[in-house]
Amino acid sequence: xxxxLAFLLALVMIFALAACGQTEEKPAEAPxxxxxxxxxxxxxxxxxxxxxxxxxxxxxxxxxxxxxxNFVAKFEAENPGIKLNLEVVSWNDVHQVVDTRxxxxxxPDILNIDTFSEFVPDGLLMPVKDYCPEDLYNDFxxxxxxxxxxxxxxxxxxxxxxxxxxxxxxxLLKEAGVEVPTTWAELEDACQALLDYYGGEVYPWGIDMTxxxxxxxxxxxxxGNGGGFVDAGGNWALNTPENIEAVEFxxxxxxxxxxxxxxxxxxxxxxxxxxxAGKLAMLLTTNQLPTYVADKGGNINMxxxxxxxxxxxxxxxxxVMDRIMVFKDDAAPDQAxxxxxxxxxxxxxxxxxxxxxxxxxxxxxPAVNSAVEAxxxxxxxxxxxxxxxxxxxxxPAAKAEWATVRQGVTTxxxxxxxxxxxxxxxxALQAEVAG
Amino acid sequence: xxxxxxxHKWEPxxxxxxxxxxxxxxxxxxILIVFKLSFSExxxxxxxxxxxxxxxxxxxxxxxxxxxxxxxxxxxVLSVVGLSTLLGFIIAMVMNQxxxxxxxxxxxxxxxxxxxxxxxxxxxxxxxxxEYGSLNSVLLNLGVxxxxxxxRTSYPIEFIWExxxxxxxxxxxxxxxxxxxxxxxxxxxxxAATMDGAGFWSKxxxxxxxxxxxxxxxxxxxxxxxxxxxxxxxxxxxxxxxxHKTDTMITYLYMLSFYERKKGPATALSxxxxxxxxxxxxxxxxTVMRKEETx
Numbered sequence: 001x002x003x004x005l006a007f008l009l010a011l012v013m014i015f016a017l018a019a020c021g022q023t024e025e026k027p028a029e030a031p032x033x034x035x036x037x038x039x040x041x042x043x044x045x046x047x048x049x050x051x052x053x054x055x056x057x058x059x060x061x062x063x064x065x066x067x068x069x070n071f072v073a074k075f076e077a078e079n080p081g082i083k084l085n086l087e088v089v090s091w092n093d094v095h096q097v098v099d100t101r102x103x104x105x106x107x108p109d110i111l112n113i114d115t116f117s118e119f120v121p122d123g124l125l126m127p128v129k130d131y132c133p134e135d136l137y138n139d140f141x142x143x144x145x146x147x148x149x150x151x152x153x154x155x156x157x158x159x160x161x162x163x164x165x166x167x168x169x170x171x172l173l174k175e176a177g178v179e180v181p182t183t184w185a186e187l188e189d190a191c192q193a194l195l196d197y198y199g200g201e202v203y204p205w206g207i208d209m210t211x212x213x214x215x216x217x218x219x220x221x222x223x224g225n226g227g228g229f230v231d232a233g234g235n236w237a238l239n240t241p242e243n244i245e246a247v248e249f250x251x252x253x254x255x256x257x258x259x260x261x262x263x264x265x266x267x268x269x270x271x272x273x274x275x276x277a278g279k280l281a282m283l284l285t286t287n288q289l290p291t292y293v294a295d296k297g298g299n300i301n302m303x304x305x306x307x308x309x310x311x312x313x314x315x316x317x318x319x320v321m322d323r324i325m326v327f328k329d330d331a332a333p334d335q336a337x338x339x340x341x342x343x344x345x346x347x348x349x350x351x352x353x354x355x356x357x358x359x360x361x362x363x364x365x366p367a368v369n370s371a372v373e374a375x376x377x378x379x380x381x382x383x384x385x386x387x388x389x390x391x392x393x394x395x396p397a398a399k400a401e402w403a404t405v406r407q408g409v410t411t412x413x414x415x416x417x418x419x420x421x422x423x424x425x426x427x428a429l430q431a432e433v434a435g
Numbered sequence: 436x437x438x439x440x441x442x443h444k445w446e447p448x449x450x451x452x453x454x455x456x457x458x459x460x461x462x463x464x465x466i467l468i469v470f471k472l473s474f475s476e477x478x479x480x481x482x483x484x485x486x487x488x489x490x491x492x493x494x495x496x497x498x499x500x501x502x503x504x505x506x507x508x509x510x511x512v513l514s515v516v517g518l519s520t521l522l523g524f525i526i527a528m529v530m531n532q533x534x535x536x537x538x539x540x541x542x543x544x545x546x547x548x549x550x551x552x553x554x555x556x557x558x559x560x561x562x563x564x565x566e567y568g569s570l571n572s573v574l575l576n577l578g579v580x581x582x583x584x585x586x587r588t589s590y591p592i593e594f595i596w597e598x599x600x601x602x603x604x605x606x607x608x609x610x611x612x613x614x615x616x617x618x619x620x621x622x623x624x625x626x627a628a629t630m631d632g633a634g635f636w637s638k639x640x641x642x643x644x645x646x647x648x649x650x651x652x653x654x655x656x657x658x659x660x661x662x663x664x665x666x667x668x669x670x671x672x673x674x675x676x677x678x679h680k681t682d683t684m685i686t687y688l689y690m691l692s693f694y695e696r697k698k699g700p701a702t703a704l705s706x707x708x709x710x711x712x713x714x715x716x717x718x719x720x721x722t723v724m725r726k727e728e729t730x
Contacts, residue, residue: 095693102481118479118696211674211694261565261585264677265593279566403479403696414677418590428499 047108048086107327116156128154131339139368156323158367162286164318170301191258206271206283209263214410221246223316224309236434239426251416291363319392401433473706479696491703500679515601523609548607556671590680616650
């Protein structure tokens, strides 16, 4: 009897504590009606999830960061009959929140996130043409729109973008008599010269192979060696000799002592902190670095250059964009009215009067032509970055296997850091995603 | 008489009913759903499909990091629970002595346990940072070292740091559990043993340990479950890097579900973890109860 009691007691405790420690979502299937906008008379309610880009995001959308008011209040005042149920969610939580809502058959109406391809095969998203006003659609940079196409249909619109380039500390390089590298060979020479001159006081080169940015690291070196994620036909091409050489080169920089010591756990923000403190001479990062360094109180004499490429190869800047997408809601009583409300939301968001403030607030780059003039007028450095953005390559986020590839290349890099074989890792990843 | 008997028979269950209902709704029901999900197809977008048998389980155990993750989980639970139990016991013995400032010492002891795990892990991350870590700063200022030391040179060392933080935050819980047991021991038992010539070790072995065993059982079982399910320390310090070499089962299944979007195998792993916990906690409790029975 006591044994039975012991088992039962253990079971109850495990049930209780497993729930406390549980991180996996526990979705339940709910009736489709839950997804219907809560119509109160003629009012239409849109559920909106926005990702938190920085400390100002919440203030801008829900606080008083929009000249004393906020996005929701201003939108609702200008669009009577449409109510926004807007939630700002941190990047750490947003996938969990969205997945749980989908599993509960209660996805948001409008979602701002980075990837979209995982929702398309399940038929969860609406084609952009169904709700996006034509003049707004034509305002997006065509190259950006092209990154959200699956089977000739556009499934999401870009909300903002960032471009990556080489940032360097002008004073550190000048003092050591080092020229800005343009090729991999020059990069190694520059790193060695900085190492010799500063004797370990300054890291010559920053490298981030963490779970958050491993895919960017892969892109920097693979694209700079004529490789990449996909071939000319858009098929996965991960285990090419160019990619293998690129990852081995990046890992070689770490092994030669040219970089920050722990690339698998030191994030982009750790590197940017080192750069702001004058401990790091060069790093590949986003156009937001000057804003970041200024916010940290750093006073670094910095400049930018193209990402170094291998001899005889042409490098490419790396562009990263996030998106806005709309989920289907078959239970909505009036689909046309819902689409119209969503269109109004987008028009309001991308109106230069609102959008310019949003983009410049966190130092991002715009996704629509109409914002360019105002942004360049407010900060002339935007012009140069917009040129960089025009020549960027983007991650193949429209491919369904992107999530696996993103993590896969990071794992290959991290494995290589501890002595793993790059070719073996990329071969296995290629086999997994391409069959 | 009969009515009183009936009343007594049902009364405890009546009092238990609200708790049981809450556990059923908020704990048992969601866990049953996870069981159901583990046998269902789940798309990368999160849509739940039909029954697919054990396919998710087969896929989960064939994932390349599975073995490493299981081994890490074993060492994580063993080291954190084992060492925090040992250290917690010693600290409880010290805290049970009468000394000046005992109340303050007890209050300080509770801090690591009462603070959020994410904050603890983040603070330790800063303490052991190579560039600006306070550990290096203190040692450099004291002249113990001439130049900063990289405290995270390899993944086994990173994992040891994670276990260390786990032990640091778990020790207070064990100490307080054992302390409550120690305070319930009648002092006359020790006096009688001293009269009979028993030394420190003899008293520890024959009086203290048997008397605090129930407290130790509770703290150990709870810790096995807590530590096995602990997510914030590993996730905050390394996110399982490099290449899942520092992942435990819980952090790995999170990465699998939300980063790699392999939700089916992630749900299967969560069920496997639950069953392992049932087994471990069950075996431990039955063994301890059997010992108590024979004594």
